[in-house]
Amino acid sequence: MRHFLWLIDYTKDEIKEIIDLGFQIKKETKARVFKPYLKNWQLAMIFEKSSTRTRVSFEAGINQLGGNGIFLSSRDIQLGRGEPLKDTARVISRMVDMVMIRTFGQERLEEFAKYSKVPVINGLTDLCHPVQLLADLMTMIEFERFDFENPQKTTVAYVGDGNNMAHSWAIMAGLLGFNLRIATPEGYEIDDFIKEKALEFAKISGAKIEFLHNPALAVKDADVVTTDTWVSMGQEDEKEKRIKDFQGFKVTSELMALSNNAIFLHCLPAYRGYEVSEEVFEAHAQEIFQEAENRLHAQKGLMVWLGKQQKN
Structure with missing residues (x-):
């Protein structure tokens, strides 16, 4: 299983594969062709740090891929009330197929990924913004x-x-x-x-x-x-x-x-x-x-690529 926590974990060839997928799906989107690459997949979107583009691009993206986005802010889940991050990861990753997290500390993202049973995407941390x-x-x-x-x-x-x-x-x-x-x-x-x-x-x-x-x-x-x-x-x-x-x-x-x-x-x-x-x-x-628009298409390419790694 692969996560997308920062670019250090990826090779040039892997980045090209993701970008090529993004272009392919963008072309299909412009033609109003929406293939269910991730049919019925559930994407949990955890926002400890708010955003316009990240929220819209990931939620619209997973919907266009045939899945569903679940928006979760720290006000909505036990994460904001003192539950250990590793417990939240263990619970959420048993109920969804992929997780996107936008948070402050890179260490929080990495701890979540360590205990997650599904791919985790970095939607932004204070250290890096790979998407x-x-x-x-x-x-x-x-x-x-x-x-x-x-x-x-x-x-x-x-x-x-x-x-x-x-x-x-x-x-x-x-x-x-x-x-x-x-x-x-x-x-x-x-x-x-x-x-x-x-x-x-x-x-x-x-x-x-x-x-x-x-x-x-x-x-x-x-x-x-x-x-x-x-x-x-x-x-x-x-x-x-x-x-x-x-x-x-x-x-x-x-x-x-x-x-x-x-x-x-x-x-x-x-x-x-x-x-x-x-x-x-x-x-x-x-x-x-x-x-800004390419956030949508690049992230769709990324989610489909991670989905393929999961299936393999």
């Missing part, structure tokens, strides 16, 4: 900014906080072999363990991964520019300090002009005037909202 990277990768391919056969032709620039999105980009680059420059303010660099793993993978894939403090150097001749909010959920008390510390890291038209006619990606929600200007956001709205 978002599947959608981002699909979008890069659609806009002809990435090719599995020639990954080193692609350079991605990430500008902003060294958070779960930066971590996910680092691991994906290391695994697939595209070049990545991560520019963060001093004191907001990515986790050392993630950095080490990304560079370890890069030695094999041929990726060139750089960690910088200068957005202009990161964006220079990049094919893809991406960012994320400066103030994630749970960091509201740090808002004023973060806004001050991140001055100079807003993605503006002047910064984008340094790129190689790059597409711009944002996992949303976006706060115009902070991490990205209104002008850049609206100029690249097609890419951003296609990326």
